[in-house]
Amino acid sequence: MADDKLTLPMVQSWRWPRRFIQQQRRLLRTHAFRLAALYFLVFALSMLGVLLFVYWSSAGFVERQTEATLDAEITGLAEQYAQRGLSGLVQIVAARSAGDPGDRMLYLITDPDGRPLAGNIAGWPLGVPAHSGWLSFNFVSKSNGRTVTRPARASLIIIPGGYRLLVGRDISDAAAFRDRVKMTLMWAGLVALGVGLLGGATMSRNLLRPVELVNRTSERVMAGNLSDRVPLDGTSDEFDLLATNLNRMLDQIERLMAAMREVTDDVAHDLKTPLSRLRARLELALIGPSDERAQREAIRAAIDEADRLLATFNALLRIAEAEAGSASERSELVDLAEVARAAAEFYEPVAEERGFRLSVATEPGVEIRGDRHLLSQALANLLDNALKYAEGGELEVQVSRAAERAVLEVADRGPGIPEPDREAVFDRFVRLERSRSTPGNGLGLSLVRAVARRHQGTVSLADNQPGLRVRLEFPAPTP
Protein backbone atom coordinates (compact mmCIF):
# COMPACT_ATOMS: atom_id res chain seq x y z
CA MET A 1 0.00 0.00 0.00
CA ALA A 2 2.76 2.34 0.98
CA ASP A 3 4.63 1.32 -2.16
CA ASP A 4 1.73 2.32 -4.39
CA LYS A 5 1.59 5.75 -2.88
CA LEU A 6 5.26 6.16 -3.57
CA THR A 7 5.36 4.92 -7.15
CA LEU A 8 2.26 6.68 -8.51
CA PRO A 9 3.59 10.25 -8.63
CA MET A 10 6.92 8.95 -9.90
CA VAL A 11 5.32 7.27 -12.92
CA GLN A 12 3.31 10.37 -13.74
CA SER A 13 6.26 12.72 -13.51
CA TRP A 14 8.21 10.36 -15.75
CA ARG A 15 5.46 10.17 -18.34
CA TRP A 16 4.82 13.85 -18.54
CA PRO A 17 8.30 14.84 -19.83
CA ARG A 18 8.22 12.01 -22.35
CA ARG A 19 4.99 13.25 -23.90
CA PHE A 20 6.33 16.78 -23.80
CA ILE A 21 9.52 15.69 -25.58
CA GLN A 22 7.50 13.83 -28.22
CA GLN A 23 5.43 16.96 -28.85
CA GLN A 24 8.58 19.06 -29.14
CA ARG A 25 10.14 16.57 -31.57
CA ARG A 26 7.04 16.75 -33.75
CA LEU A 27 7.19 20.53 -33.62
CA LEU A 28 10.84 20.47 -34.71
CA ARG A 29 9.91 18.59 -37.87
CA THR A 30 7.23 21.06 -38.95
CA HIS A 31 7.75 23.49 -41.77
CA ALA A 32 6.36 26.29 -39.63
CA PHE A 33 9.00 25.70 -36.97
CA ARG A 34 11.83 25.76 -39.49
CA LEU A 35 10.45 28.99 -40.90
CA ALA A 36 10.22 30.51 -37.44
CA ALA A 37 13.75 29.33 -36.59
CA LEU A 38 15.11 30.93 -39.74
CA TYR A 39 13.26 34.13 -38.94
CA PHE A 40 14.68 34.06 -35.43
CA LEU A 41 18.25 33.46 -36.66
CA VAL A 42 18.09 36.38 -39.09
CA PHE A 43 16.52 38.51 -36.38
CA ALA A 44 19.22 37.59 -33.81
CA LEU A 45 22.08 38.20 -36.25
CA SER A 46 20.80 41.63 -37.26
CA MET A 47 20.18 42.42 -33.57
CA LEU A 48 23.79 41.49 -32.77
CA GLY A 49 25.02 43.68 -35.64
CA VAL A 50 23.02 46.67 -34.41
CA LEU A 51 24.21 46.24 -30.80
CA LEU A 52 27.87 45.96 -31.84
CA PHE A 53 27.55 49.08 -33.94
CA VAL A 54 25.93 51.03 -31.10
CA TYR A 55 28.69 49.90 -28.72
CA TRP A 56 31.44 50.81 -31.16
CA SER A 57 30.02 54.23 -31.91
CA SER A 58 29.32 55.22 -28.27
CA ALA A 59 31.86 53.61 -25.88
CA GLY A 60 34.52 53.35 -28.60
CA PHE A 61 34.03 56.98 -29.48
CA VAL A 62 34.95 58.12 -25.96
CA GLU A 63 38.12 55.99 -26.04
CA ARG A 64 39.18 57.36 -29.40
CA GLN A 65 38.54 60.88 -28.09
CA THR A 66 40.85 60.22 -25.09
CA GLU A 67 43.63 58.91 -27.33
CA ALA A 68 43.35 61.94 -29.62
CA THR A 69 43.69 64.29 -26.63
CA LEU A 70 46.74 62.39 -25.37
CA ASP A 71 48.32 62.46 -28.85
CA ALA A 72 47.93 66.23 -29.01
CA GLU A 73 49.44 66.65 -25.54
CA ILE A 74 52.44 64.45 -26.41
CA THR A 75 53.06 66.41 -29.61
CA GLY A 76 53.11 69.63 -27.54
CA LEU A 77 55.53 68.17 -24.99
CA ALA A 78 57.79 66.80 -27.74
CA GLU A 79 58.10 70.31 -29.20
CA GLN A 80 59.01 71.68 -25.77
CA TYR A 81 61.64 68.95 -25.32
CA ALA A 82 63.14 69.76 -28.71
CA GLN A 83 63.39 73.42 -27.77
CA ARG A 84 64.37 73.27 -24.08
CA GLY A 85 65.85 69.83 -23.49
CA LEU A 86 65.25 67.46 -20.58
CA SER A 87 65.29 70.07 -17.81
CA GLY A 88 62.77 72.20 -19.69
CA LEU A 89 60.55 69.18 -20.11
CA VAL A 90 60.77 68.37 -16.39
CA GLN A 91 59.76 71.94 -15.56
CA ILE A 92 56.78 71.86 -17.85
CA VAL A 93 55.65 68.48 -16.57
CA ALA A 94 55.91 69.75 -13.01
CA ALA A 95 53.90 72.85 -13.93
CA ARG A 96 51.18 70.88 -15.69
CA SER A 97 50.99 68.34 -12.87
CA ALA A 98 50.25 71.15 -10.47
CA GLY A 99 47.49 72.48 -12.74
CA ASP A 100 43.75 71.91 -12.68
CA PRO A 101 43.04 68.30 -11.55
CA GLY A 102 39.61 68.56 -13.14
CA ASP A 103 41.02 67.76 -16.59
CA ARG A 104 42.10 64.33 -15.21
CA MET A 105 45.42 64.43 -17.05
CA LEU A 106 48.23 62.26 -15.62
CA TYR A 107 51.94 63.05 -16.04
CA LEU A 108 55.09 61.30 -14.91
CA ILE A 109 58.68 61.73 -15.94
CA THR A 110 61.29 59.35 -14.46
CA ASP A 111 64.96 58.61 -14.76
CA PRO A 112 66.05 55.39 -16.47
CA ASP A 113 65.53 53.46 -13.19
CA GLY A 114 61.95 54.59 -12.82
CA ARG A 115 62.54 57.14 -10.04
CA PRO A 116 60.10 60.01 -10.53
CA LEU A 117 61.50 63.42 -11.45
CA ALA A 118 58.14 65.20 -11.76
CA GLY A 119 54.48 64.36 -12.23
CA ASN A 120 51.18 63.81 -10.45
CA ILE A 121 51.44 60.04 -10.04
CA ALA A 122 53.19 58.84 -6.90
CA GLY A 123 55.52 56.37 -8.62
CA TRP A 124 55.98 54.13 -11.60
CA PRO A 125 52.75 52.07 -11.83
CA LEU A 126 53.20 48.44 -10.78
CA GLY A 127 53.58 45.81 -13.48
CA VAL A 128 53.75 48.27 -16.36
CA PRO A 129 56.54 47.45 -18.84
CA ALA A 130 58.88 50.27 -19.83
CA HIS A 131 58.63 50.35 -23.60
CA SER A 132 57.00 53.05 -25.64
CA GLY A 133 53.42 52.79 -26.85
CA TRP A 134 49.86 52.76 -25.49
CA LEU A 135 49.29 51.45 -21.96
CA SER A 136 46.35 50.71 -19.73
CA PHE A 137 46.96 50.47 -15.98
CA ASN A 138 45.51 51.23 -12.60
CA PHE A 139 46.90 53.94 -10.41
CA VAL A 140 46.33 54.91 -6.84
CA SER A 141 44.96 58.35 -6.13
CA LYS A 142 43.85 60.19 -3.02
CA SER A 143 40.52 61.93 -2.99
CA ASN A 144 38.90 63.36 0.16
CA GLY A 145 41.56 61.64 2.23
CA ARG A 146 40.74 58.17 0.86
CA THR A 147 42.98 56.18 -1.46
CA VAL A 148 41.23 54.69 -4.49
CA THR A 149 42.46 52.72 -7.45
CA ARG A 150 41.44 54.20 -10.79
CA PRO A 151 41.86 53.01 -14.35
CA ALA A 152 44.06 55.02 -16.71
CA ARG A 153 45.01 55.09 -20.36
CA ALA A 154 48.44 56.46 -21.25
CA SER A 155 51.19 56.73 -23.83
CA LEU A 156 54.81 56.06 -22.83
CA ILE A 157 57.73 57.72 -24.62
CA ILE A 158 61.35 56.75 -23.97
CA ILE A 159 63.46 59.91 -24.19
CA PRO A 160 67.11 59.57 -25.33
CA GLY A 161 69.17 58.67 -22.26
CA GLY A 162 66.56 56.20 -21.01
CA TYR A 163 64.27 58.77 -19.35
CA ARG A 164 60.57 57.88 -19.51
CA LEU A 165 57.71 60.24 -20.13
CA LEU A 166 54.22 58.95 -19.31
CA VAL A 167 51.26 61.05 -20.42
CA GLY A 168 47.89 59.63 -19.56
CA ARG A 169 44.37 60.26 -18.48
CA ASP A 170 42.13 59.04 -15.74
CA ILE A 171 39.44 57.09 -17.64
CA SER A 172 37.26 56.04 -14.72
CA ASP A 173 34.35 58.08 -16.14
CA ALA A 174 34.79 56.57 -19.60
CA ALA A 175 35.04 53.09 -18.08
CA ALA A 176 31.87 53.68 -16.11
CA PHE A 177 30.21 54.93 -19.27
CA ARG A 178 31.38 51.87 -21.20
CA ASP A 179 30.11 49.54 -18.49
CA ARG A 180 26.77 51.27 -18.53
CA VAL A 181 26.53 51.03 -22.35
CA LYS A 182 27.49 47.36 -22.17
CA MET A 183 24.86 46.69 -19.54
CA THR A 184 22.17 48.61 -21.41
CA LEU A 185 22.94 46.87 -24.69
CA MET A 186 22.99 43.46 -23.01
CA TRP A 187 19.57 44.02 -21.51
CA ALA A 188 18.20 45.48 -24.73
CA GLY A 189 19.58 42.45 -26.60
CA LEU A 190 18.06 40.01 -24.11
CA VAL A 191 14.66 41.67 -24.27
CA ALA A 192 14.79 41.80 -28.09
CA LEU A 193 15.76 38.13 -28.29
CA GLY A 194 12.94 37.25 -25.92
CA VAL A 195 10.48 39.19 -28.05
CA GLY A 196 11.89 37.53 -31.19
CA LEU A 197 11.54 34.07 -29.66
CA LEU A 198 7.99 34.82 -28.60
CA GLY A 199 7.21 36.24 -32.07
CA GLY A 200 8.65 33.16 -33.78
CA ALA A 201 6.71 30.81 -31.53
CA THR A 202 3.47 32.73 -32.07
CA MET A 203 4.06 32.80 -35.81
CA SER A 204 4.66 29.07 -36.07
CA ARG A 205 1.70 28.30 -33.85
CA ASN A 206 -0.58 30.52 -35.94
CA LEU A 207 0.68 28.85 -39.09
CA LEU A 208 0.27 25.39 -37.64
CA ARG A 209 -3.24 25.76 -36.27
CA PRO A 210 -5.18 25.80 -39.56
CA VAL A 211 -2.99 23.03 -40.98
CA GLU A 212 -3.67 21.00 -37.87
CA LEU A 213 -7.43 21.54 -38.37
CA VAL A 214 -7.21 20.24 -41.94
CA ASN A 215 -5.16 17.26 -40.77
CA ARG A 216 -7.60 16.35 -38.04
CA THR A 217 -10.58 16.61 -40.39
CA SER A 218 -8.96 14.46 -43.05
CA GLU A 219 -8.11 11.85 -40.43
CA ARG A 220 -11.75 11.75 -39.34
CA VAL A 221 -12.89 11.52 -42.98
CA MET A 222 -10.45 8.67 -43.62
CA ALA A 223 -11.79 6.92 -40.55
CA GLY A 224 -15.17 6.80 -42.33
CA ASN A 225 -16.84 10.00 -41.19
CA LEU A 226 -17.41 11.30 -44.71
CA SER A 227 -19.73 14.12 -43.67
CA ASP A 228 -17.08 15.84 -41.53
CA ARG A 229 -15.84 19.22 -42.80
CA VAL A 230 -12.94 21.55 -42.03
CA PRO A 231 -14.21 24.41 -39.85
CA LEU A 232 -13.86 27.85 -41.48
CA ASP A 233 -12.82 30.94 -39.56
CA GLY A 234 -14.41 33.34 -42.04
CA THR A 235 -11.26 35.38 -42.64
CA SER A 236 -11.12 34.33 -46.33
CA ASP A 237 -7.33 34.14 -46.12
CA GLU A 238 -5.45 31.46 -48.05
CA PHE A 239 -6.04 28.84 -45.34
CA ASP A 240 -9.75 29.58 -45.37
CA LEU A 241 -9.71 29.24 -49.14
CA LEU A 242 -7.89 25.92 -48.87
CA ALA A 243 -10.42 24.71 -46.31
CA THR A 244 -13.32 25.84 -48.53
CA ASN A 245 -11.90 23.97 -51.51
CA LEU A 246 -11.26 20.86 -49.45
CA ASN A 247 -14.82 21.00 -48.15
CA ARG A 248 -16.17 21.33 -51.68
CA MET A 249 -14.08 18.38 -52.73
CA LEU A 250 -15.50 16.34 -49.85
CA ASP A 251 -19.03 17.42 -50.83
CA GLN A 252 -18.39 16.21 -54.34
CA ILE A 253 -16.98 12.90 -53.16
CA GLU A 254 -19.91 12.37 -50.82
CA ARG A 255 -22.37 13.11 -53.62
CA LEU A 256 -20.62 10.75 -56.02
CA MET A 257 -20.52 8.00 -53.40
CA ALA A 258 -24.23 8.37 -52.71
CA ALA A 259 -25.04 8.34 -56.44
CA MET A 260 -22.89 5.28 -56.97
CA ARG A 261 -24.55 3.40 -54.14
CA GLU A 262 -27.96 4.23 -55.57
CA VAL A 263 -26.94 3.05 -59.05
CA THR A 264 -25.56 -0.27 -57.82
CA ASP A 265 -28.76 -0.83 -55.83
CA ASP A 266 -30.89 -0.06 -58.90
CA VAL A 267 -28.85 -2.24 -61.19
CA ALA A 268 -28.89 -5.20 -58.83
CA HIS A 269 -32.61 -4.83 -58.31
CA ASP A 270 -33.55 -4.39 -61.97
CA LEU A 271 -31.38 -7.11 -63.40
CA LYS A 272 -32.75 -9.68 -61.02
CA THR A 273 -36.05 -9.97 -62.92
CA PRO A 274 -34.65 -10.63 -66.42
CA LEU A 275 -32.08 -13.03 -65.00
CA SER A 276 -34.81 -14.98 -63.22
CA ARG A 277 -36.77 -15.00 -66.46
CA LEU A 278 -33.74 -16.31 -68.36
CA ARG A 279 -33.28 -19.02 -65.79
CA ALA A 280 -36.97 -19.99 -66.02
CA ARG A 281 -36.81 -20.28 -69.82
CA LEU A 282 -33.68 -22.44 -69.68
CA GLU A 283 -35.34 -24.65 -67.08
CA LEU A 284 -38.35 -24.95 -69.30
CA ALA A 285 -36.13 -26.03 -72.20
CA LEU A 286 -34.62 -28.67 -69.96
CA ILE A 287 -37.68 -30.18 -68.32
CA GLY A 288 -40.44 -29.04 -70.70
CA PRO A 289 -41.97 -30.94 -73.67
CA SER A 290 -39.43 -33.23 -75.26
CA ASP A 291 -40.29 -32.50 -78.90
CA GLU A 292 -37.45 -30.80 -80.65
CA ARG A 293 -39.41 -27.84 -82.02
CA ALA A 294 -40.68 -26.74 -78.62
CA GLN A 295 -37.19 -27.10 -77.16
CA ARG A 296 -35.63 -24.99 -79.88
CA GLU A 297 -38.34 -22.43 -79.28
CA ALA A 298 -37.53 -22.26 -75.56
CA ILE A 299 -33.79 -21.92 -76.26
CA ARG A 300 -34.42 -19.15 -78.76
CA ALA A 301 -36.51 -17.29 -76.18
CA ALA A 302 -33.65 -17.69 -73.68
CA ILE A 303 -31.18 -16.27 -76.20
CA ASP A 304 -33.51 -13.30 -76.80
CA GLU A 305 -33.65 -12.73 -73.07
CA ALA A 306 -29.84 -12.87 -72.86
CA ASP A 307 -29.60 -10.37 -75.75
CA ARG A 308 -31.90 -7.98 -73.92
CA LEU A 309 -29.75 -8.34 -70.82
CA LEU A 310 -26.65 -7.58 -72.87
CA ALA A 311 -28.37 -4.54 -74.37
CA THR A 312 -29.19 -3.34 -70.86
CA PHE A 313 -25.60 -3.79 -69.78
CA ASN A 314 -24.40 -1.90 -72.83
CA ALA A 315 -26.77 0.96 -72.11
CA LEU A 316 -25.58 1.08 -68.47
CA LEU A 317 -21.97 1.09 -69.58
CA ARG A 318 -22.63 3.91 -72.04
CA ILE A 319 -24.25 6.00 -69.28
CA ALA A 320 -21.36 5.24 -66.93
CA GLU A 321 -18.91 6.24 -69.62
CA ALA A 322 -20.74 9.48 -70.34
CA GLU A 323 -20.88 10.28 -66.64
CA ALA A 324 -17.28 9.40 -65.90
CA GLY A 325 -15.54 11.10 -68.82
CA SER A 326 -14.39 14.65 -68.51
CA ALA A 327 -15.60 17.21 -71.03
CA SER A 328 -12.14 17.73 -72.45
CA GLU A 329 -11.47 14.26 -73.81
CA ARG A 330 -12.56 13.51 -77.37
CA SER A 331 -13.90 17.02 -77.55
CA GLU A 332 -14.29 18.86 -80.84
CA LEU A 333 -16.45 21.63 -82.24
CA VAL A 334 -19.78 20.00 -83.10
CA ASP A 335 -22.39 21.66 -85.33
CA LEU A 336 -25.72 20.70 -83.71
CA ALA A 337 -27.62 21.26 -86.98
CA GLU A 338 -25.45 18.63 -88.64
CA VAL A 339 -26.11 16.16 -85.82
CA ALA A 340 -29.86 16.85 -86.05
CA ARG A 341 -29.99 16.35 -89.84
CA ALA A 342 -28.00 13.10 -89.70
CA ALA A 343 -30.27 11.64 -86.99
CA ALA A 344 -33.42 12.74 -88.81
CA GLU A 345 -32.19 11.16 -92.02
CA PHE A 346 -31.60 7.88 -90.20
CA TYR A 347 -35.08 7.84 -88.57
CA GLU A 348 -36.99 9.24 -91.58
CA PRO A 349 -38.03 5.87 -93.10
CA VAL A 350 -39.32 4.42 -89.82
CA ALA A 351 -41.09 7.67 -88.95
CA GLU A 352 -42.82 7.80 -92.29
CA GLU A 353 -43.85 4.16 -92.06
CA ARG A 354 -45.46 4.79 -88.65
CA GLY A 355 -47.33 7.87 -89.81
CA PHE A 356 -45.10 10.66 -88.40
CA ARG A 357 -44.35 13.95 -90.17
CA LEU A 358 -40.68 14.45 -89.22
CA SER A 359 -39.38 18.00 -89.66
CA VAL A 360 -35.97 19.54 -88.90
CA ALA A 361 -35.60 23.30 -88.25
CA THR A 362 -32.07 24.57 -87.69
CA GLU A 363 -30.32 27.88 -87.22
CA PRO A 364 -26.91 27.96 -88.89
CA GLY A 365 -23.69 27.95 -86.88
CA VAL A 366 -25.01 26.65 -83.55
CA GLU A 367 -21.88 24.90 -82.38
CA ILE A 368 -20.79 23.45 -79.07
CA ARG A 369 -17.57 21.83 -77.91
CA GLY A 370 -18.16 18.17 -77.16
CA ASP A 371 -18.35 14.54 -78.17
CA ARG A 372 -20.22 14.14 -81.50
CA HIS A 373 -20.91 10.44 -80.98
CA LEU A 374 -22.49 10.93 -77.53
CA LEU A 375 -24.62 13.86 -78.75
CA SER A 376 -25.91 11.75 -81.67
CA GLN A 377 -26.74 8.95 -79.28
CA ALA A 378 -28.71 11.27 -76.99
CA LEU A 379 -30.73 12.62 -79.92
CA ALA A 380 -31.32 9.08 -81.20
CA ASN A 381 -32.73 8.10 -77.79
CA LEU A 382 -35.14 11.06 -77.88
CA LEU A 383 -36.33 10.22 -81.41
CA ASP A 384 -36.67 6.57 -80.42
CA ASN A 385 -38.88 7.56 -77.48
CA ALA A 386 -41.08 9.79 -79.64
CA LEU A 387 -41.55 7.02 -82.21
CA LYS A 388 -42.26 4.54 -79.41
CA TYR A 389 -44.69 6.53 -77.25
CA ALA A 390 -46.46 8.86 -79.69
CA GLU A 391 -48.80 7.55 -82.37
CA GLY A 392 -47.95 9.55 -85.43
CA GLY A 393 -48.41 13.26 -85.93
CA GLU A 394 -45.83 16.05 -85.96
CA LEU A 395 -42.31 15.17 -84.85
CA GLU A 396 -40.08 18.23 -84.72
CA VAL A 397 -36.33 18.51 -84.23
CA GLN A 398 -35.12 22.08 -83.61
CA VAL A 399 -31.68 23.60 -83.26
CA SER A 400 -31.50 27.22 -82.13
CA ARG A 401 -29.61 29.72 -80.02
CA ALA A 402 -31.07 31.40 -76.94
CA ALA A 403 -29.18 33.82 -74.71
CA GLU A 404 -25.72 32.61 -75.69
CA ARG A 405 -26.75 29.00 -75.23
CA ALA A 406 -27.14 26.30 -77.84
CA VAL A 407 -30.56 24.61 -77.76
CA LEU A 408 -31.61 21.24 -79.18
CA GLU A 409 -35.29 20.32 -78.93
CA VAL A 410 -37.36 17.27 -79.84
CA ALA A 411 -41.16 17.64 -79.70
CA ASP A 412 -43.86 15.07 -80.42
CA ARG A 413 -47.67 14.93 -80.29
CA GLY A 414 -47.98 11.84 -78.08
CA PRO A 415 -49.33 11.47 -74.52
CA GLY A 416 -46.43 13.44 -72.97
CA ILE A 417 -45.14 12.92 -69.45
CA PRO A 418 -47.22 14.21 -66.53
CA GLU A 419 -45.60 17.01 -64.52
CA PRO A 420 -44.95 14.97 -61.32
CA ASP A 421 -43.00 12.30 -63.27
CA ARG A 422 -40.77 14.69 -65.22
CA GLU A 423 -37.86 14.44 -62.77
CA ALA A 424 -38.07 10.71 -62.01
CA VAL A 425 -38.02 9.49 -65.64
CA PHE A 426 -34.35 10.55 -65.84
CA ASP A 427 -33.37 7.98 -63.22
CA ARG A 428 -32.12 4.60 -64.32
CA PHE A 429 -34.78 1.92 -64.96
CA VAL A 430 -37.69 4.30 -64.41
CA ARG A 431 -40.57 3.71 -66.85
CA LEU A 432 -44.10 5.04 -66.60
CA GLU A 433 -46.79 2.54 -65.74
CA ARG A 434 -48.59 2.93 -69.08
CA SER A 435 -45.37 2.08 -71.01
CA ARG A 436 -45.06 -1.40 -69.52
CA SER A 437 -46.38 -2.97 -72.75
CA THR A 438 -43.67 -1.39 -74.94
CA PRO A 439 -40.16 -2.82 -74.84
CA GLY A 440 -37.49 -0.77 -73.10
CA ASN A 441 -35.27 -0.59 -70.03
CA GLY A 442 -35.90 2.92 -68.74
CA LEU A 443 -32.32 3.88 -69.55
CA GLY A 444 -32.75 6.15 -72.61
CA LEU A 445 -33.42 9.40 -70.75
CA SER A 446 -30.69 8.56 -68.20
CA LEU A 447 -28.18 8.57 -71.02
CA VAL A 448 -29.63 11.85 -72.34
CA ARG A 449 -29.12 13.48 -68.96
CA ALA A 450 -25.61 12.03 -68.60
CA VAL A 451 -24.68 13.42 -72.02
CA ALA A 452 -26.14 16.84 -71.16
CA ARG A 453 -24.19 16.99 -67.90
CA ARG A 454 -21.02 15.81 -69.59
CA HIS A 455 -21.32 18.92 -71.79
CA GLN A 456 -22.10 21.21 -68.85
CA GLY A 457 -25.64 21.38 -70.20
CA THR A 458 -29.14 20.77 -68.86
CA VAL A 459 -32.13 18.77 -70.02
CA SER A 460 -35.75 19.64 -69.24
CA LEU A 461 -39.15 18.24 -70.14
CA ALA A 462 -42.18 20.39 -71.03
CA ASP A 463 -45.74 20.00 -72.23
CA ASN A 464 -45.98 20.33 -76.04
CA GLN A 465 -49.80 20.64 -75.79
CA PRO A 466 -50.27 17.88 -76.50
CA GLY A 467 -47.13 15.79 -76.42
CA LEU A 468 -43.66 15.98 -74.96
CA ARG A 469 -41.03 18.65 -75.62
CA VAL A 470 -37.50 17.74 -74.56
CA ARG A 471 -35.11 20.67 -74.40
CA LEU A 472 -31.32 20.29 -74.20
CA GLU A 473 -29.31 23.45 -73.47
CA PHE A 474 -25.52 23.75 -73.76
CA PRO A 475 -23.18 26.61 -73.03
CA ALA A 476 -21.72 28.14 -76.18
CA PRO A 477 -18.02 27.36 -76.63
CA THR A 478 -15.54 29.92 -75.38
CA PRO A 479 -13.40 31.10 -78.28
Ligand SMILES: Nc1ncnc2c1ncn2[C@@H]1O[C@H](COP(=O)(O)OP(=O)(O)OP(=O)(O)O)[C@@H](O)[C@H]1O
Ligand atom coordinates in the same frame (compact mmCIF):
# COMPACT_ATOMS: atom_id res chain seq x y z
N1 LIG B 1 -41.79 11.04 -75.89
C1 LIG B 1 -42.38 10.47 -74.84
N2 LIG B 1 -43.73 10.52 -74.68
C2 LIG B 1 -44.29 9.95 -73.62
N3 LIG B 1 -43.64 9.29 -72.63
C3 LIG B 1 -42.29 9.22 -72.74
C4 LIG B 1 -41.58 9.82 -73.82
N4 LIG B 1 -40.29 9.58 -73.66
C5 LIG B 1 -40.17 8.88 -72.53
N5 LIG B 1 -41.37 8.66 -71.96
C6 LIG B 1 -41.63 7.94 -70.69
O1 LIG B 1 -40.45 8.00 -69.92
C7 LIG B 1 -39.99 6.67 -69.60
C8 LIG B 1 -38.50 6.65 -69.59
O2 LIG B 1 -37.97 6.81 -70.88
P1 LIG B 1 -36.55 6.19 -71.24
O3 LIG B 1 -36.21 6.58 -72.63
O4 LIG B 1 -35.64 6.55 -70.17
O5 LIG B 1 -36.79 4.65 -71.13
P2 LIG B 1 -37.53 3.69 -72.13
O6 LIG B 1 -37.82 4.37 -73.41
O7 LIG B 1 -38.67 3.13 -71.39
O8 LIG B 1 -36.44 2.54 -72.34
P3 LIG B 1 -35.13 2.61 -73.24
O9 LIG B 1 -35.01 4.01 -73.72
O10 LIG B 1 -34.08 2.25 -72.28
O11 LIG B 1 -35.32 1.64 -74.33
C9 LIG B 1 -40.59 5.81 -70.67
O12 LIG B 1 -40.76 4.51 -70.20
C10 LIG B 1 -41.91 6.49 -70.92
O13 LIG B 1 -42.86 6.08 -69.96
Ligand SMILES: [Mg+2]
Ligand atom coordinates in the same frame (compact mmCIF):
# COMPACT_ATOMS: atom_id res chain seq x y z
MG1 LIG C 1 -36.29 5.40 -74.44
